[in-house]
Amino acid sequence: MGRTPWCDQKGLRKGAWTAEEDQRLLSYVKQHGEGGWRSLPHKADLLRCGKSCRLRWANYLRPNIRRGEFSPEEEETIIRLHANLGNRWSTIARHLYRRTDNEVKNYWNTRLKRRVEAEVRKCKDHPKILRKTSNNDDINPIIINSSSLVSSDDDSTSANSDTFSGVTKDCSITSSSTTTTSHGVTEPLSTTSADVLNQGVTNLVTTNTSSTISQCFHKNNNAWETKLLSESSHVNKSTNSTSITSINCICDDHLDHDQVSRSANSTSSAHRVLLNKIASKLALINLDKIIRSGGSGGYSSLESSLASNSTPSVKDNSSTDVVADLLEEVVQTGISAVCGTSGEELCQQGLEIFDFGDLTLEANNNFLVEKTTAANYYNAKEGDDNTTTYSLDQLLLTSFPKDCLEDLIGHL
DNA sequence: AACGGATCCAACCGCCTTCCA
């Protein structure tokens, strides 16, 4: 038994929507809200099927849809995410402010795809870019190491690195069977990254991890990853409501953590600027409490900024057993949302996880973000990229789960 | 001005998942 076509009724209109149809749909949804699409056409006196109405609304009429030319930053994001995620347009669209999946898909198919393919062809003319001379590519996959983006004097990978300036825009490529994180942990390379690169993508950014959670995503075919994914599903179901107002605690140890561990001195002042900006915005969303865990340094700037904005109490939780401390805090205070390194354990408690990410200053005053908790827990799927570059404004919006964006925008 | 190929993108199609009674 085949499925019933979605618009098989005789007399229903197809094709381009008229202004009058748009107006009818718009006013009906404004009055009655979204949903009930099947019965909507009859109620709104539209000769369309429900699905057509829903698509018209979702892709065109819905408020707050951003249309028009994509910015260079958006293009970069699409290319980078597509390299890792493939044609998962809805996921990619979530990383772009107010863009629909359909628009992103069209933009890729009509513009970016060709550009990337041209890059691939260019790379095929220069095989060295894609593949170092090696008898065994499985042992020596090629990756782009994000640490090279952190600061020019970070030489943690320089022993194995080659730079192909003029072709790979702002990355260096290393060949090694393992990579060393900014915290000195040696771990396997992401084979996904290697695969993508071997397909010729030259502008990929991948990441050395700095948290338990993102490390999970770099250990392909690992039981730990499977466990994480199933927990993710659990968390999704247990925390349907993600209104920004439900956040009454933010714990973020990455900001200062990486600032210290990377010895990226050039980014320190920039971090402070960023932290101040974040703090001023956080102050607007009525946080009840800030938990600090791990490290020291740049975070004090966030603390002082928050204090000056007369906001949340700050708990210094930099003692050794961060997880235990956080859980204790959760139990005692009834915190409903936490973010930070301990996300996995906290997710098991059914908490909402938010994270501003692991921030590193990049070129053009943008920030390299290792989305170490929130995005991964909510959208975790094998091969998800954990690293993206954002402007500050994008960062503040994108680091939150999609459902929070409109509320956040309202608060900001 | 006319033609035709290239490009763009809104909309359609159908499969899949989620929801809910």
Next chain:
DNA sequence: TTGGAAGGCGGTTGGATCCGT
């Protein structure tokens, strides 16, 4: 637990427009 309805998603199409000849 089950099955139908509703919604999500990605592939594809076709009409409108652009642009070179």
